[in-house]
Amino acid sequence: MLVVSNLHCYYGRIHALKGISLHVKSGEIVVLIGGNGAGKSTALKAISGIVQAASGTVTFNNNDITHISPDKIVMAGISHVPEGRRIFPRLTVEDNLLLGAFTRRDSSEIKKDMGKMKELFPVLANRSKQYAGTLSGGEQQMLAIARGLMSRPSLLLLDEPTMGLAPVIAQDIYRQVIYLNKEQGLAILIVEQNARIALGLAERGYIIETGRIMLEGNCRELKQSNEIKRAYLGKDYREVWE
Amino acid sequence: MTYFDPVHETMPREELDVLRLERLQSTLNRAYLNVAHYRRAFDDVGILPEDIMSIDDLQSLPLTTREDIEANYPYDMFAVPLREVVRMHRPSAKSSKPVVTGYTRNDLINWARLVARYMVASGVTKDDVVQIAFRYGLLSGGLGMHAAAELIGASVIPTGVGNTAEQIMIMQDYLTTVLACTPRYALVLMDTVKQMHVNPRALRLKTGIMGGEPLSLELRKEIESGLGIEVFDNYGSSLVMGPGIAGECQVHEGLHVYEDYFIAEVIDPKSLKRLDPGEKGELVITTLTREAYPLIRYRTGDITSIMEDSCPCGRTHMRLSGFYGRVDNSFKVKGIMVNPSRIEQILSEQGVDTRFQVRVYMEGARELSEVLLEVKEGLFFDEMRAQETFIERIERAMYAGLGVRMKVKIVPGAVISGRGVVVDERP
Numbered sequence: 001m002l003v004v005s006n007l008h009c010y011y012g013r014i015h016a017l018k019g020i021s022l023h024v025k026s027g028e029i030v031v032l033i034g035g036n037g038a039g040k041s042t043a044l045k046a047i048s049g050i051v052q053a054a055s056g057t058v059t060f061n062n063n064d065i066t067h068i069s070p071d072k073i074v075m076a077g078i079s080h081v082p083e084g085r086r087i088f089p090r091l092t093v094e095d096n097l098l099l100g101a102f103t104r105r106d107s108s109e110i111k112k113d114m115g116k117m118k119e120l121f122p123v124l125a126n127r128s129k130q131y132a133g134t135l136s137g138g139e140q141q142m143l144a145i146a147r148g149l150m151s152r153p154s155l156l157l158l159d160e161p162t163m164g165l166a167p168v169i170a171q172d173i174y175r176q177v178i179y180l181n182k183e184q185g186l187a188i189l190i191v192e193q194n195a196r197i198a199l200g201l202a203e204r205g206y207i208i209e210t211g212r213i214m215l216e217g218n219c220r221e222l223k224q225s226n227e228i229k230r231a232y233l234g235k236d237y238r239e240v241w242e
Numbered sequence: 243m244t245y246f247d248p249v250h251e252t253m254p255r256e257e258l259d260v261l262r263l264e265r266l267q268s269t270l271n272r273a274y275l276n277v278a279h280y281r282r283a284f285d286d287v288g289i290l291p292e293d294i295m296s297i298d299d300l301q302s303l304p305l306t307t308r309e310d311i312e313a314n315y316p317y318d319m320f321a322v323p324l325r326e327v328v329r330m331h332r333p334s335a336k337s338s339k340p341v342v343t344g345y346t347r348n349d350l351i352n353w354a355r356l357v358a359r360y361m362v363a364s365g366v367t368k369d370d371v372v373q374i375a376f377r378y379g380l381l382s383g384g385l386g387m388h389a390a391a392e393l394i395g396a397s398v399i400p401t402g403v404g405n406t407a408e409q410i411m412i413m414q415d416y417l418t419t420v421l422a423c424t425p426r427y428a429l430v431l432m433d434t435v436k437q438m439h440v441n442p443r444a445l446r447l448k449t450g451i452m453g454g455e456p457l458s459l460e461l462r463k464e465i466e467s468g469l470g471i472e473v474f475d476n477y478g479s480s481l482v483m484g485p486g487i488a489g490e491c492q493v494h495e496g497l498h499v500y501e502d503y504f505i506a507e508v509i510d511p512k513s514l515k516r517l518d519p520g521e522k523g524e525l526v527i528t529t530l531t532r533e534a535y536p537l538i539r540y541r542t543g544d545i546t547s548i549m550e551d552s553c554p555c556g557r558t559h560m561r562l563s564g565f566y567g568r569v570d571n572s573f574k575v576k577g578i579m580v581n582p583s584r585i586e587q588i589l590s591e592q593g594v595d596t597r598f599q600v601r602v603y604m605e606g607a608r609e610l611s612e613v614l615l616e617v618k619e620g621l622f623f624d625e626m627r628a629q630e631t632f633i634e635r636i637e638r639a640m641y642a643g644l645g646v647r648m649k650v651k652i653v654p655g656a657v658i659s660g661r662g663v664v665v666d667e668r669p
Contacts, residue, residue: 003260006295019292021264025257206264212271212291216264217531221348225533 001026001187002047002078002155007056009039009046016042018211019056024155029181029188031198031219034208040191041083043208044157047189048080049073060155075103079153083160083191085140087147089133093124096132096143100150110150117146120176138169145176156180158190162197174201199223243492243556246362246394247355250502251557258558261502263297265530270294270303273536276321279314280538297505300528301516305509306540311481312339320344322534332380333480334579334645343382343481344534350389352531353483356500357390357476360489363498363555364451364474366420368395371446373416375409375423375431376454377577378402382484383454387422390486396420403427403577406434417446421471424454424577425461426609426668432468433607447471453478453485455574456565461669477565479542481535482527488562496549496561503530506562507539508548511569519548524569525562543569571664575602575611578646582663585613588643592636596621599658600648603667612649613640614658621652 002024009017016039024030034040045051047058049070058066065073074080079100087096097117101110118125121142127135132143141161148156158177162170178201180186192198199205199219207215207222215225245251253261270291273280283304284290294300311319320327327344345353366372372391378384384402391398399416401409403423409431412418421428428450435442447469453476462473477497478485487504488497499506505528508517517523525542529535545568549561567573572581582600589598597616602609613636615621623629629652636650 005260005263006292008292019267019295021260021267023260023264206268209271213264213268214271214275215533216261216268217348221351224347 001061002189003057003059004043004047005057005059007043007046007058008054009042009051010054011042011051016211017046020208020211020213022206022213022216024187024189026154026187027181027185028204029177029190029202031190031192031202031205032208033192033195033198033205033222035193037210038208039211040193040208041159044080044159044189044191047073048078048157050080071103074151074153077152077154078157079148079151079155080157081144081148081159081161083163085137085144087132087135087140087143089131091132092129093132093135093143094128096147097124097150100147103151113150113152117149120149120179121146138165138172141165141169141173142176145173149180153186155187155189158188160191160193162192162194170197177201244362244365245557246359251359251498251500251559253502253558255558258502259297262505262530265502266297266300266505266528267291267294269528269530269532269536270538272321272533273538277319277536279310279319280536283310300505300507300539303539305514305526306538308341308541308543311341311540315340316342317344320534321536322346327534329385331382331385331480331484334381341481343483346533349483349532349534352503353386353486354389354393356483356503357386357486357489358393359500360474360476360486361390361394361396361451363489363491363557364420364449365472365492366391366394366396366449366451370394370396370419370449371399371417372396372420372422372451373399373401373409373413373418375401375403375421375427376485381577382478382480383424383577386478386484386486387451391420391422406430407438410434410438410440413445413447414440419446420449420451421447421469422451424574425452425457425465425473426455426574427577428452428465428469429461429604429669430607430609432465435469442469445469449474451476454577456567464669475564477544477546477562479527479544482529482537482540482542483532487527491553491555491557493553493555495553496563498553498557498559498561501559504528505530506548506560508546509541511541517547519550520563522547522566541569543572545569571662573600573602573664573666575609575646575648578644580611580644580646584644585640588639589613589615589636592639594621594636597655597658599661599663599665601665601667604669609668610649611646612651614651614653616655616658617652618655 005021006019032040046053123139205219205222206213274291326346328347329345332342374387376383450471450473457475474490476489477487488499490497507526508523511524525544525546527540529537545566546562599614602611633650640648
């Protein structure tokens with residue numbers, strides 16, 4: 001469904017992505033693992049059109065979306081839940097959700113979907129008139145995901161959805177993510193620093209290091225790999241065999 | 243049709259190529275970062291891993307030769323630290339210099355799965371009793387087959403090579419249904435079956451999973467009718483991984499290369515240019531998932547050709563038409579690879595610089611080989627004793643250097659003229 005090939009991106013002067021290729025099939029959860037500055041977030045931003053690709057292609061359902069504006073990409077069915085939540089604190093929970101549907105014109109369906117989101121994340125139902133800024137971190141993350149779902153995507157891009165959250169809450173969030181995938185067939189590409197969580201969640205994964213994909217495989221295999229330990233530990237794990 | 247891994251074995255071509263490119267790129271990234279030889283080789287031609295943007299671009303990368311591997315012996319071709327390596331094998335030496343290959347845990351898991359693809363394609367199930375008469379030990383044949391047969395859940399009998407009479411007793415008593423061995427060892431078994439007056443039809447054998455040396459049509463027919471089995475061929479290379487790089491399916495028209503794990507090219511061994519499907523040349527392999535020992539455009543020395551048309555079995559992976567010997571005239575005796583240039587080297591170490599010829603032949607079911615040396619000054623002995631001592635010395639050196647016993651004879655030049663360095667008289 002999503003095929004990224006030979007993608008190069010610059011972040012200012014930094015060559016952030018050096019020709020990465022990856023794919024996500026429909027209904028699949030795929031994880032992109034790497035340390036700080038490896039290029040994970042840039043990869044998501046390049047897919048959703050927030051960052052311009054210097055070269056390479058992104059195709060989605062066989063359409064080239066490499067140089068298409070972010071709103072058109074949302075309409076094509078890709079929704080990006082950015083790192084650090086990025087909800088609008090001065091708007092109510094409900095208004096935040098409505099903003100997620102900014103590309104849609106079918107108001108009665110939007111209303112229905114709002115209801116669905118509140119079922120999916122019951123805490124949001126209780127707080128629908130509250131300012132989003134007053135929510136806890138976990139609740140804000142749920143709101144960010146719900147807002148992402150309001151555009152009715154077929155592919156969800158999640159950037160570090162559990163960063164800074166307590167483990168119990170992180171588990172809660174991932175339970176919903178798995179539900180969305182299993183019950184609704186949503187394809188999900190997750191970026192994670194926490195390799196242990198991510199590998200338990202997804203079927204397939206990629207290890208990214210300084211803008212290059214170092215390893216591809218199913219998660220059972222990746223768990224055993226040295227590169228993973230390196231990325232997981234977040235430092236140079238290379239040693240020699242004297 | 244049954245497959246061990248239906249998703250990957252029958253993957254639509256377009257999807258398969260996406261996966262292959264991703265795996266190729268990550269392999270190149272790892273090799274470039276972790277193996278000094280590849281970094282140098284890429285830098286020499288001014289190519290970075292990210293310059294390879296399609297499978298076709300692979301052609302711009304340098305080939306990896308046996309000499310490269312030998313020069314980096316033992317561990318400099320490894321792409322992971324030794325503590326990540328859980329197994330090592332040593333392919334048979336093609337020169338005085340040894341080589342070694344290593345496997346991470348994932349490499350071993352993948353290896354077993356690949357051989358299992360071939361076994362399932364050969365009809366092996368968990369109800370089978372699989373007798374593995376490949377060499378165990380430093381060579382990869384025995385353990386490679388073993389792990390896959392266990393993975394499928396078959397009952398595995400690890401007999402190894404040799405003790406042929408006992409093997410046949412086991413075959414009868416344990417109700418062996420699948421025989422795994424080299425084609426030549428199958429001939430030895432057939433012969434022993436005859437000598438022991440065992441009726442091959444009374445055995446439960448139904449399938450032969452074979453590899454390790456070229457399987458000609460005649461050889462296949464002989465084994466199939468002699469043991470009453472269906473033979474499935476597979477291709478392996480000890481350095482690349484072991485058995486399970488390519489394997490036949492029930493259609494018996496070529497061997498499917500497991501293309502999600504390997505890229506196979508066929509090149510002209512002289513011009514080094516890539517050849518078209520159907521043209522015979524040297525097989526070049528690039529690994530796509532190997533962690534401990536990635537190989538990029540490795541020249542296997544084996545001669546084959548590519549078949550690109552689709553196979554009725556439903557597998558989307560391209561096939562190799564079969565194997566037709568070695569680029570360097572190497573041959574196998576008793577499962578051990580012998581290279582004529584190695585023989586030349588041993589002779590020169592012993593101070594012998596005469597023309598020679600290697601003859602491989604059968605005596606009953608026994609494979610024998612001899613080195614014929616052209617008689618000339620300095621190789622002429624008045625005394626019988628002196629000649630015997632000389633021959634003994636050369637034979638000992640051959641055994642030490644090749645790992646296989648070869649008789650040595652001194653003959654007139656006319657005997658060896660015009661027949662090439664290697665004369666293989668085996669069927």
